[in-house]
Amino acid sequence: MNHKRIALLAWLVLAGTTALPALAADLYVIANPSLALTADDIRDIYIGDKQIADGVKLVPLDNSAQQKDFLEKVLKLDGAKYNGIWIKKGFRDGLNAPAVKSSDAEVIATVKSTPGAVGYVSSAPKDLKVIVKY
Template sequence: MRPIRFLAVAATAFLMAAQSPAADVYLVANPSLGLGEDDIRDIYLGDKQLANGTRIVPLDNAALQRDFLEKALKMDGAKYSSIWIKKGFRDGLNAPTVKTGDAEVLAAVKSNPGAIGYVSAPPKDLKVIAHY
Protein backbone atom coordinates (compact mmCIF):
# COMPACT_ATOMS: atom_id res chain seq x y z
CA MET A 1 0.00 0.00 0.00
CA ARG A 2 2.85 2.42 0.63
CA PRO A 3 3.92 2.62 -3.05
CA ILE A 4 0.34 3.45 -4.03
CA ARG A 5 0.09 6.14 -1.36
CA PHE A 6 3.43 7.59 -2.51
CA LEU A 7 2.24 7.68 -6.12
CA ALA A 8 -1.00 9.38 -5.12
CA VAL A 9 0.85 12.05 -3.14
CA ALA A 10 3.36 12.56 -5.95
CA ALA A 11 0.60 12.85 -8.56
CA THR A 12 -1.29 15.37 -6.43
CA ALA A 13 1.84 17.48 -5.91
CA PHE A 14 2.58 17.38 -9.64
CA LEU A 15 -0.93 18.50 -10.55
CA MET A 16 -0.84 21.33 -8.02
CA ALA A 17 2.50 22.53 -9.36
CA ALA A 18 1.30 22.34 -12.93
CA GLN A 19 -1.76 24.42 -12.08
CA SER A 20 0.03 27.02 -9.95
CA PRO A 21 -0.34 30.56 -11.24
CA ALA A 22 2.46 31.76 -13.45
CA ALA A 23 4.80 34.43 -12.12
CA ASP A 24 4.90 37.98 -13.40
CA VAL A 25 7.78 38.51 -15.78
CA TYR A 26 9.37 41.91 -16.43
CA LEU A 27 11.80 42.32 -19.31
CA VAL A 28 14.41 44.92 -18.35
CA ALA A 29 17.29 46.70 -20.05
CA ASN A 30 19.63 49.61 -19.61
CA PRO A 31 17.63 52.85 -20.15
CA SER A 32 19.97 53.89 -22.99
CA LEU A 33 19.22 50.76 -25.02
CA GLY A 34 16.54 51.68 -27.55
CA LEU A 35 14.36 48.58 -27.62
CA GLY A 36 10.63 47.96 -27.67
CA GLU A 37 8.36 45.04 -26.90
CA ASP A 38 8.23 44.08 -30.58
CA ASP A 39 12.01 43.40 -30.54
CA ILE A 40 11.91 40.75 -27.80
CA ARG A 41 11.19 37.69 -29.93
CA ASP A 42 13.88 38.60 -32.46
CA ILE A 43 16.44 39.20 -29.71
CA TYR A 44 15.79 35.96 -27.83
CA LEU A 45 15.81 33.92 -31.03
CA GLY A 46 19.09 35.45 -32.24
CA ASP A 47 17.62 37.40 -35.15
CA LYS A 48 18.39 40.87 -33.72
CA GLN A 49 21.84 41.45 -32.29
CA LEU A 50 22.33 45.24 -32.39
CA ALA A 51 20.40 48.27 -31.17
CA ASN A 52 21.66 51.81 -31.82
CA GLY A 53 25.12 50.41 -32.52
CA THR A 54 25.23 48.50 -29.22
CA ARG A 55 25.59 44.72 -29.16
CA ILE A 56 22.56 43.19 -27.42
CA VAL A 57 23.34 40.58 -24.75
CA PRO A 58 20.18 38.61 -23.91
CA LEU A 59 20.12 36.82 -20.56
CA ASP A 60 17.88 33.99 -19.44
CA ASN A 61 16.70 33.69 -15.83
CA ALA A 62 16.58 30.01 -14.81
CA ALA A 63 13.94 30.73 -12.16
CA LEU A 64 11.54 32.32 -14.68
CA GLN A 65 12.53 30.76 -17.98
CA ARG A 66 9.45 28.55 -18.37
CA ASP A 67 7.09 31.47 -17.74
CA PHE A 68 9.05 33.79 -20.05
CA LEU A 69 9.11 31.27 -22.88
CA GLU A 70 5.38 30.58 -22.60
CA LYS A 71 4.30 34.22 -22.27
CA ALA A 72 6.78 36.14 -24.43
CA LEU A 73 7.91 33.64 -27.06
CA LYS A 74 4.88 31.31 -27.06
CA MET A 75 7.00 28.16 -26.93
CA ASP A 76 8.31 25.56 -24.52
CA GLY A 77 11.86 24.87 -23.41
CA ALA A 78 12.38 21.99 -25.85
CA LYS A 79 11.50 24.16 -28.85
CA TYR A 80 13.69 27.02 -27.56
CA SER A 81 16.66 24.69 -27.09
CA SER A 82 16.14 23.19 -30.52
CA ILE A 83 16.17 26.62 -32.16
CA TRP A 84 19.42 27.55 -30.41
CA ILE A 85 21.12 24.26 -31.28
CA LYS A 86 20.34 24.90 -34.96
CA LYS A 87 21.49 28.54 -34.71
CA GLY A 88 24.73 27.40 -33.07
CA PHE A 89 25.56 25.00 -35.88
CA ARG A 90 24.21 27.05 -38.75
CA ASP A 91 25.10 30.62 -37.72
CA GLY A 92 27.72 30.14 -35.00
CA LEU A 93 25.56 31.97 -32.46
CA ASN A 94 25.50 31.24 -28.74
CA ALA A 95 22.26 30.88 -26.80
CA PRO A 96 21.57 33.53 -24.14
CA THR A 97 23.57 33.08 -20.96
CA VAL A 98 21.47 31.55 -18.18
CA LYS A 99 21.60 33.31 -14.81
CA THR A 100 20.29 31.59 -11.67
CA GLY A 101 17.83 34.26 -10.58
CA ASP A 102 16.77 37.90 -10.41
CA ALA A 103 19.84 39.15 -8.53
CA GLU A 104 22.28 37.79 -11.14
CA VAL A 105 20.19 39.10 -14.05
CA LEU A 106 19.90 42.58 -12.51
CA ALA A 107 23.63 42.77 -11.77
CA ALA A 108 24.50 41.73 -15.32
CA VAL A 109 22.05 44.18 -16.92
CA LYS A 110 23.30 47.04 -14.74
CA SER A 111 26.95 46.31 -15.58
CA ASN A 112 26.50 45.88 -19.34
CA PRO A 113 24.76 48.61 -21.37
CA GLY A 114 23.72 46.07 -24.02
CA ALA A 115 22.30 43.46 -21.67
CA ILE A 116 18.62 42.59 -21.53
CA GLY A 117 16.99 40.13 -19.15
CA TYR A 118 13.80 39.23 -17.32
CA VAL A 119 13.01 39.33 -13.61
CA SER A 120 10.02 38.82 -11.29
CA ALA A 121 9.72 42.42 -10.05
CA PRO A 122 10.32 45.74 -11.82
CA PRO A 123 13.55 47.48 -10.74
CA LYS A 124 13.55 51.27 -10.33
CA ASP A 125 16.84 51.94 -12.08
CA LEU A 126 16.32 49.96 -15.29
CA LYS A 127 13.96 50.36 -18.24
CA VAL A 128 11.03 47.91 -18.27
CA ILE A 129 10.48 46.92 -21.88
CA ALA A 130 7.58 44.54 -21.30
CA HIS A 131 5.47 43.01 -18.54
CA TYR A 132 3.87 39.60 -18.88
Protein backbone atom coordinates (compact mmCIF):
# COMPACT_ATOMS: atom_id res chain seq x y z
CA MET A 1 0.00 0.00 0.00
CA ASN A 2 2.82 2.39 0.86
CA HIS A 3 4.44 1.83 -2.58
CA LYS A 4 1.19 2.82 -4.28
CA ARG A 5 1.08 6.11 -2.37
CA ILE A 6 4.68 6.88 -3.26
CA ALA A 7 4.04 6.06 -6.91
CA LEU A 8 0.92 8.25 -6.92
CA LEU A 9 2.79 11.12 -5.27
CA ALA A 10 5.65 10.81 -7.78
CA TRP A 11 3.18 10.81 -10.65
CA LEU A 12 1.44 13.93 -9.31
CA VAL A 13 4.73 15.77 -8.91
CA LEU A 14 5.81 14.78 -12.43
CA ALA A 15 2.44 15.80 -13.90
CA GLY A 16 2.60 19.14 -12.11
CA THR A 17 6.10 19.95 -13.33
CA THR A 18 5.35 19.01 -16.93
CA ALA A 19 2.21 21.17 -16.92
CA LEU A 20 4.08 24.30 -15.82
CA PRO A 21 5.63 25.11 -19.22
CA ALA A 22 2.15 25.04 -20.75
CA LEU A 23 1.21 28.06 -18.66
CA ALA A 24 3.54 30.26 -20.67
CA ALA A 25 2.65 28.68 -24.02
CA ASP A 26 1.49 30.54 -27.06
CA LEU A 27 -2.18 30.81 -27.91
CA TYR A 28 -3.53 30.58 -31.44
CA VAL A 29 -6.95 31.94 -32.32
CA ILE A 30 -8.36 29.78 -35.11
CA ALA A 31 -11.43 30.07 -37.29
CA ASN A 32 -13.46 28.03 -39.71
CA PRO A 33 -11.91 28.51 -43.17
CA SER A 34 -15.10 30.18 -44.41
CA LEU A 35 -14.48 33.26 -42.20
CA ALA A 36 -12.43 36.36 -42.93
CA LEU A 37 -11.59 37.77 -39.51
CA THR A 38 -8.81 39.98 -38.19
CA ALA A 39 -7.01 40.11 -34.88
CA ASP A 40 -9.02 43.25 -34.05
CA ASP A 41 -12.27 41.22 -34.27
CA ILE A 42 -11.32 38.72 -31.55
CA ARG A 43 -12.14 40.81 -28.47
CA ASP A 44 -15.47 41.91 -29.93
CA ILE A 45 -16.40 38.30 -30.74
CA TYR A 46 -15.56 37.03 -27.26
CA ILE A 47 -17.45 39.74 -25.41
CA GLY A 48 -20.50 39.40 -27.65
CA ASP A 49 -20.23 42.69 -29.53
CA LYS A 50 -19.59 41.06 -32.93
CA GLN A 51 -22.00 38.27 -33.77
CA ILE A 52 -21.95 38.06 -37.58
CA ALA A 53 -19.10 38.08 -40.11
CA ASP A 54 -19.37 37.59 -43.85
CA GLY A 55 -23.10 36.93 -43.44
CA VAL A 56 -22.39 33.98 -41.09
CA LYS A 57 -23.39 33.77 -37.43
CA LEU A 58 -20.24 33.57 -35.34
CA VAL A 59 -19.84 30.69 -32.90
CA PRO A 60 -17.10 31.51 -30.37
CA LEU A 61 -15.73 28.58 -28.39
CA ASP A 62 -13.91 28.68 -25.08
CA ASN A 63 -11.20 26.11 -24.35
CA SER A 64 -11.25 25.19 -20.66
CA ALA A 65 -7.61 24.08 -20.80
CA GLN A 66 -6.47 27.49 -22.13
CA GLN A 67 -9.19 29.86 -20.92
CA LYS A 68 -7.30 31.53 -18.08
CA ASP A 69 -4.37 32.42 -20.37
CA PHE A 70 -6.73 33.57 -23.13
CA LEU A 71 -8.66 35.85 -20.79
CA GLU A 72 -5.47 37.37 -19.39
CA LYS A 73 -3.46 37.69 -22.64
CA VAL A 74 -6.18 38.52 -25.13
CA LEU A 75 -9.18 40.01 -23.36
CA LYS A 76 -7.28 41.44 -20.37
CA LEU A 77 -10.01 40.12 -18.05
CA ASP A 78 -10.26 37.68 -15.19
CA GLY A 79 -12.80 34.87 -15.12
CA ALA A 80 -15.26 36.70 -12.86
CA LYS A 81 -15.34 39.80 -15.07
CA TYR A 82 -15.73 37.67 -18.22
CA ASN A 83 -18.61 35.71 -16.70
CA GLY A 84 -20.21 38.97 -15.55
CA ILE A 85 -20.12 40.34 -19.09
CA TRP A 86 -21.92 37.24 -20.36
CA ILE A 87 -24.51 37.28 -17.58
CA LYS A 88 -25.39 40.85 -18.56
CA LYS A 89 -25.44 39.95 -22.27
CA GLY A 90 -27.76 37.06 -21.47
CA PHE A 91 -30.28 39.20 -19.60
CA ARG A 92 -30.04 42.30 -21.76
CA ASP A 93 -29.57 40.84 -25.26
CA GLY A 94 -30.58 37.19 -24.91
CA LEU A 95 -27.10 36.02 -25.91
CA ASN A 96 -25.44 32.84 -24.71
CA ALA A 97 -21.84 32.70 -23.53
CA PRO A 98 -19.41 30.78 -25.75
CA ALA A 99 -19.66 27.01 -25.48
CA VAL A 100 -16.82 25.56 -23.43
CA LYS A 101 -14.79 22.72 -24.94
CA SER A 102 -12.45 20.67 -22.80
CA SER A 103 -9.35 20.45 -25.00
CA ASP A 104 -7.51 21.70 -28.06
CA ALA A 105 -8.66 18.62 -30.00
CA GLU A 106 -12.29 19.30 -29.20
CA VAL A 107 -11.99 22.97 -30.20
CA ILE A 108 -10.26 22.06 -33.47
CA ALA A 109 -12.88 19.44 -34.37
CA THR A 110 -15.72 21.87 -33.67
CA VAL A 111 -14.10 24.71 -35.62
CA LYS A 112 -13.57 22.40 -38.61
CA SER A 113 -17.16 21.21 -38.64
CA THR A 114 -19.02 24.41 -37.72
CA PRO A 115 -19.38 27.35 -40.11
CA GLY A 116 -18.74 30.54 -38.15
CA ALA A 117 -16.76 28.83 -35.39
CA VAL A 118 -13.85 30.62 -33.72
CA GLY A 119 -11.70 29.13 -30.97
CA TYR A 120 -8.28 29.20 -29.37
CA VAL A 121 -5.71 26.45 -28.90
CA SER A 122 -2.15 26.02 -27.64
CA SER A 123 -0.63 24.86 -30.94
CA ALA A 124 -1.43 25.86 -34.50
CA PRO A 125 -3.41 23.26 -36.46
CA LYS A 126 -2.12 22.65 -39.98
CA ASP A 127 -5.50 22.59 -41.67
CA LEU A 128 -7.26 25.60 -40.11
CA LYS A 129 -6.91 29.33 -40.47
CA VAL A 130 -4.88 30.99 -37.70
CA ILE A 131 -6.24 34.49 -37.14
CA VAL A 132 -3.61 35.59 -34.63
CA LYS A 133 -0.94 34.17 -32.35
CA TYR A 134 -0.52 35.52 -28.81
